[in-house]
Amino acid sequence: MNNVFVYCEIEEGQIAEVSLELLSKGRSLANLKKCKLEAVVIGSDIKSIEKQIFPYGADIVHVADEKRLYPYTTNPHTAIVKRLFEQEKPSIGLFGATSIGRDLAPRIASVLKCGLTADCTALEIGNHTENKTKKEYKDLLYQIRPAFGGNIIATIINPDTRPQLATVREGVMKKEINSADHYGDVNQIDVADWLSDDDFVVRIIERHIESSKVNIKNAGIIVAGGYGVGSRENFNLLYELAAVLGGEVAGSRAAVDGGFVEHERQVGQTGVTVRPKLYIACGISGQIQHRAGMDQSAIIISINNDTEAPINQIADYTINGDLTEIIPKMIKFYQKNTK
Numbered sequence: 105m106n107n108v109f110v111y112c113e114i115e116e117g118q119i120a121e122v123s124l125e126l127l128s129k130g131r132s133l134a135n136l137k138k139c140k141l142e143a144v145v146i147g148s149d150i151k152s153i154e155k156q157i158f159p160y161g162a163d164i165v166h167v168a169d170e171k172r173l174y175p176y177t178t179n180p181h182t183a184i185v186k187r188l189f190e191q192e193k194p195s196i197g198l199f200g201a202t203s204i205g206r207d208l209a210p211r212i213a214s215v216l217k218c219g220l221t222a223d224c225t226a227l228e229i230g231n232h233t234e235n236k237t238k239k240e241y242k243d244l245l246y247q248i249r250p251a252f253g254g255n256i257i258a259t260i261i262n263p264d265t266r267p268q269l270a271t272v273r274e275g276v277m278k279k280e281i282n283s284a285d286h287y288g289d290v291n292q293i294d295v296a297d298w299l300s301d302d303d304f305v306v307r308i309i310e311r312h313i314e315s316s317k318v319n320i321k322n323a324g325i326i327v328a329g330g331y332g333v334g335s336r337e338n339f340n341l342l343y344e345l346a347a348v349l350g351g352e353v354a355g356s357r358a359a360v361d362g363g364f365v366e367h368e369r370q371v372g373q374t375g376v377t378v379r380p381k382l383y384i385a386c387g388i389s390g391q392i393q394h395r396a397g398m399d400q401s402a403i404i405i406s407i408n409n410d411t412e413a414p415i416n417q418i419a420d421y422t423i424n425g426d427l428t429e430i431i432p433k434m435i436k437f438y439q440k441n442t443k
Contacts, residue, residue, distance in 0.1 A: 122200035125277040131161030148174035161282030219262030221247035275377030325351030331358035332387025390415025
């Protein structure tokens with residue numbers, strides 16, 4: 105009871121990246137609460153799946169293994185998680201803000217009559233005192249996310265209901281192994297006892313999955329452009345710089361809406377969250393919606409002719425000037441000084 109639970113998604117026999125990120129964060133939250141971290145894995149033919157999870161600090165892994173449980177369908181996964189949460193009574197439940205998490209988490213919140221905060225970008229543990237009653241709450245989950253169109257960062261709490269549920273965007277939490285030697289307990293769920301045929305009224309007959317052609321999430325170097333780049337043609341300069349540096353090209357929402365770059369390359373609150381070693385922001389004003397998706401980059405370079413641009417506030421280096429003049433000079437200099 106009172107533990108931190110993470111629902112782990114499976115992709116072709118592997119725990120999804122967002123779930124590993126949540127396990128890493130879940131471990132730190134559990135340490136602060138002085139409780140256990142537990143994982144939930146539901147799928148088919150997932151023997152020894154716990155070996156992928158334990159290094160990230162899980163103390164207990166609950167496994168439901170049945171051929172009809174993969175690919176994901178709503179009813180059986182909801183029934184299993186609901187019963188498990190009713191039985192174990194966790195304090196916190198974390199889900200990825202993916203198509204699966206956004207389908208599953210609200211159903212769990214509804215059936216358990218508890219709070220849910222969607223699309224969180226940060227999670228913390230803290231206390232709260234109610235203004236009117238002066239009632240004190242200890243070790244609450246601070247669920248932090250952009251609100252009002254990204255114009256503010258809101259901290260949301262669920263003081264009176266349990267579990268405290270949150271979906272978390274992929275890439276906002278740092279994935280890190282807790283201990284390669286860590287091992288815990290495995291709880292094999294008796295699926296036959298927990299589910300009935302009524303839970304399988306929906307059956308997936310065939311699936312077609314198109315792999316993403318762009319992988320900016322895992323890129324070490326990103327050259328991103330905003331509306332200030334000016335045109336789709338000018339974006340070719342960004343592609344040239346990225347090619348020289350061995351990086352990927354990304355864009356802000358304004359650049360995507362302007363037709364300068366494809367949506368799959370969008371970084372920000374409504375796009376992808378990235379944390380590269382180097383992020384070069386070209387013609388990006390740096391509104392909070394965009395910064396939410398890249399402010400954890402190791403080094404940020406801003407190229408902008410606006411000295412008051414918000415992006416400059418978080419940039420490690422700022423270059424003021426016309427990017428159509430600066431980027432060619434950067435390419436030429438890099439090529440000249442690199443073997």
